Amino acid sequence: xxxxxxxxxxxxxxxxxxxxxxxxxxxxxxxxxxxxxxxxxxxxxxxxxxxxxxxxxxxxxxxxxxxxxxxxxxxxxxxxxxxxxxxxxxxxxxxxxxxxxxxxxxxxxxxxxxxxxxxxxxxxxxxxxxxxxxxxxxxxxxxxxxxxxxxxxxxxxxxxxxxxxxxxxxxxxxxxxxxxxxxxxxxxxxxxxxxxxxxxxxxxxxxxxxxxxxxxxxxxxxxxxxxxxxxxxxxxxxxxxxxxxxxxxxxxxxxxxxxxxxxxxxxxxxxxxxxxxxxxxxxxxxxxxxxxxxxxxxxxxxxxxxxxxxxxxxxxxxxxxxxxxxxxxxxxxxxxxxxxxxxxxxxxxxxxxxxxxxxxxxxxxxxxxxxxxxxxxxxxxxxxxxxxxxx
Numbered sequence: 001x002x003x004x005x006x007x008x009x010x011x012x013x014x015x016x017x018x019x020x021x022x023x024x025x026x027x028x029x030x031x032x033x034x035x036x037x038x039x040x041x042x043x044x045x046x047x048x049x050x051x052x053x054x055x056x057x058x059x060x061x062x063x064x065x066x067x068x069x070x071x072x073x074x075x076x077x078x079x080x081x082x083x084x085x086x087x088x089x090x091x092x093x094x095x096x097x098x099x100x101x102x103x104x105x106x107x108x109x110x111x112x113x114x115x116x117x118x119x120x121x122x123x124x125x126x127x128x129x130x131x132x133x134x135x136x137x138x139x140x141x142x143x144x145x146x147x148x149x150x151x152x153x154x155x156x157x158x159x160x161x162x163x164x165x166x167x168x169x170x171x172x173x174x175x176x177x178x179x180x181x182x183x184x185x186x187x188x189x190x191x192x193x194x195x196x197x198x199x200x201x202x203x204x205x206x207x208x209x210x211x212x213x214x215x216x217x218x219x220x221x222x223x224x225x226x227x228x229x230x231x232x233x234x235x236x237x238x239x240x241x242x243x244x245x246x247x248x249x250x251x252x253x254x255x256x257x258x259x260x261x262x263x264x265x266x267x268x269x270x271x272x273x274x275x276x277x278x279x280x281x282x283x284x285x286x287x288x289x290x291x292x293x294x295x296x297x298x299x300x301x302x303x304x305x306x307x308x309x310x311x312x313x314x315x316x317x318x319x320x321x322x323x324x325x326x327x328x329x330x331x332x333x334x335x336x337x338x339x340x341x342x343x344x345x346x347x348x349x350x351x352x353x354x355x356x357x358x359x360x361x362x363x364x365x366x367x368x369x370x371x372x373x374x375x376x377x378x379x380x381x382x383x384x385x386x387x388x389x390x391x
Contacts, residue, residue: 037290045096066090125244195378321375
């Protein structure tokens with residue numbers, strides 16, 4: 001009887017599982033396209049950059065819809081206006097403004113569709129200097145952090161972003177290049193072994209000392225770099241920018257972080273409304289995504305050399321690279337085959353000569369070792385021009 005009950009339970013489970021159907025909610029055919037505004041009014045000597053886009057339908061296959069040809073300006077409570085110029089599609093900028101920090105400011109956006117948007121007037125927050133940027137060595141990489149403090153205890157809320165730059169190498173060093181008719185030695189300007197690459201921070205990085213007696217931020221996490229990353233192969237640099245926020249601005253960024261980075265499991269917080277400070281003048285009920293604050297900006301750059309890291313850490317190259325041997329006259333073939341002429345000399349070939357090789361105890365050049373361009377040419381993933389700030 002017990003076995004029979006067990007079979008009945010198993011049968012019911014299989015029937016139930018077989019009756020499950022995927023639920024695909026109906027897709028809105030023409031969703032509203034809401035304005036998305038990113039940026040902070042820089043009250044100091046650095047540039048102010050504002051990015052303006054429109055939301056897009058997830059099923060459309062489009063990742064970005066820039067708001068082009070808008071009239072964008074910063075307005076002060078003293079009736080001064082500072083125009084921004086569109087430097088790229090949907091990206092508007094102006095040089096350092098050195099604003100009067102005793103006044104309040106707002107952003108004005110007039111779209112090509114003649115819709116007028118204003119942000120609320122906000123005070124200028126004075127950002128304290130960054131004390132230091134450091135890292136801790138962990139089992140599988142380095143954890144970067146930032147330290148800062150405000151002796152006046154008036155900041156309390158912080159936002160950081162960063163640009164990371166690193167020096168890396170191709171898998172193989174190539175001494176040779178084709179000129180279309182022959183294999184020749186590379187000149188110094190044609191070297192493609194050592195390169196530099198950069199990337200921007202992609203997460204929202206916040207810190208708060210509101211619950212502390214002193215306005216001190218100690219070892220606030222910035223980002224993590226795995227021990228196998230080629231970012232740590234030779235030398236790594238990070239430029240951190242720090243912004244002081246109002247409590248309202250901090251709340252906005254906190255909610256945005258929860259909605260975009262901390263959802264996906266049953267233990268995460270439920271999505272919440274993201275109330276910004278930007279409004280459509282003619283349609284105040286229209287949702288606008290973004291919060292425009294104003295602050296001075298502090299920045300600091302540090303370098304981390306590979307010699308500062310555990311010697312056992314090894315970089316994992318992003319490609320599976322193998323060396324080939326291309327002969328002028330391939331041995332042990334029925335018909336003569338000049339692989340150098342066929343595979344290495346033609347311009348645009350996907351194979352790059354690396355070094356010549358000869359027979360044992362012979363000066364006669366038999367051919368060249370070679371590999372695919374992705375394993376030899378570092379400029380496919382970066383630039384061989386050293387940045388001006390590099391040291």
